[in-house]
Amino acid sequence: MxxxxxxxxxxxxxxxxxxxxxxxxxxxxxxxxxxxxxxxxxxxxxxxxxxxxxxxxxxxxxxxxxxxxxxxxxxxxxxxxxxxxxxxxxxxxxxxxxxxxxxxxxxxxxxxxxxxxxxxxxxxxxxxxxxxxxxxxxxxxxxxxxxxxxxxxxxxxxxxxxxxxxxxxxxxxxxIDLTRFVPAPLPQHPPQAPVFLMIARLLRDKGVVEFAEAAAAVRRHYPQAQFRIVGPFGAENRSALPPEQITHWQEAGHIQHLGAMPDVRPAIAEADCVVLPSYREGMPRVLLEAAAMARPVITTDVPGCRDALEAGETGLLCKLRDSASLARACTDFIDLTPEARAAMGQAGRARVERLFDxxxxxxxxxxxxxxxxx
Missing domain, CATH: 3.40.50.2000 (Glycogen Phosphorylase B;)
Structure with a gap:
């Protein structure tokens, strides 16, 4: 001691x-x-x-x-x-x-x-x-x-x-506190109407632009799919996006900005998949929290982000700064059966228990x- x-x-x-x-x-x-x-x-x-x-x-x-x-x-x-x-x-x-x-x-x-x-x-x-x-x-x-x-x-x-x-x-x-972030049943959304959730400060470096662009592309084919963002504006950061840009994307119907949440668990529970197209991370906690709640994830193939998942088993990877690649990953997720999505989430929970307690x-x-x- x-x-x-x-x-x-x-x-x-x-x-x-x-x-x-x-x-x-x-x-x-x-x-x-x-x-x-x-x-x-x-x-x-x-x-x-x-x-x-x-x-x-x-x-x-x-x-x-x-x-x-x-x-x-x-x-x-x-x-x-x-x-x-x-x-x-x-x-x-x-x-x-x-x-x-x-x-x-x-x-x-x-x-x-x-x-x-x-x-x-x-x-x-x-x-x-x-x-x-x-x-x-x-x-x-x-x-x-x-x-x-x-x-x-x-x-x-x-x-x-x-x-x-x-x-x-x-x-x-x-x-991750595994007693606080616990598995939640997947929401009963229609297979072609999933909720994709991004949790991050509204910074360019977090991939918010790519998320919004991918949302627009996916919703052209799957108009019922929802793309939600939880997080504050990052006014003190040089890569902060202006509020009017977020408003424009919302008015166009691409995304929904839910603001900052002191407790993100309800938002994760309502989501089918958690997305973080960040340019680089140390170890993205939000992806670990999502996995702990048995949610599949999509993230960029960059240091930190790719360490938070087992590609193809607990989530999907997309290319850096590439909204088309992100849109394809989201479409690939939509094509999964409900059973495959649940299995991916369960594998994520098991991995977090093993490695990230x-x-x-x-x-x-x-x-x-x-x-x-x-």
């Missing part, structure tokens, strides 16, 4: 922890640790405090790309760590990983980042990508543990010399904390 620690958990949005890390936070608190969340303040803070976490505000601009233009985050991180004096820092999201690692190193505080995605700057090419790689190389040097969400991202970082293989550990995403993630963090505490 690790001695009681003061753990700072830092992320670029407090809601991220409420949505994806509540189980881990509960486990840390149950282990007797003191947990302080360091993140920009939002409406999720009350939920974190109700769990038993303390909170410190970390103002930051999540939209900016240039790492050098965000050095103020390094100063704010440093000031926060000087005030909080934690025993260890757990970090998520790009800017918190980079600048948190630098601030913690200067103070001799153990730092454990989780690479949940690569971000626009890292994948942009040219000078901006080189600067991002330089900061990663410096920030991650000498860290005892670096968590990755998939092996593709790990291989990319290792190939660029940003991490050493003995530092890296691959997690099954953020893990939240208990695996909690155990990995407990081990990392024990190592960091000496």
């Amino acid at each position: 690790t001695r009681s620690l003061h753990i700072v958990v830092t992320v670029n949005a407090a809601w991220n922890l409420v949505n994806f890390r509540t189980g881990l936070l509960r486990a840390l608190l149950a282990d007797g640790h003191r947990v302080t969340v360091l993140a920009p303040r939002d409406e999720s803070v009350a939920s974190l405090e109700a769990l038993g976490c303390a909170f410190m505000d970390l103002p930051m601009n999540r939209k900016g790309l240039s790492p050098l233009a965000n050095l103020h985050i390094l100063r704010r991180m440093g000031a926060a760590l000087d005030c909080l004096r934690p025993d260890v820092v757990l970090s998520y999201t790009i800017k918190n990983n980079l600048f948190g690692a630098l601030a913690a190193r200067r103070r001799g505080i153990p730092f454990i980042p989780n690479v949940t995605g690569l971000g626009t700057a890292f994948l942009s090419g040219g000078g901006l990508q080189r600067v991002a790689q330089m900061i990663y190389r410096h920030a991650f040097r000498g860290l005892p543990v670096i968590f990755f969400q998939n092996r593709d991202d790990l291989a990319l970082f290792a190939g660029m010399g940003l991490v050493q293989l003995d530092q890296a550990r691959v997690l099954p995403g953020s893990g 939240e208990a695996h993630v909690i155990a990995a963090y407990r081990q990392a904390l024990a190592d960091a505490a000496g």
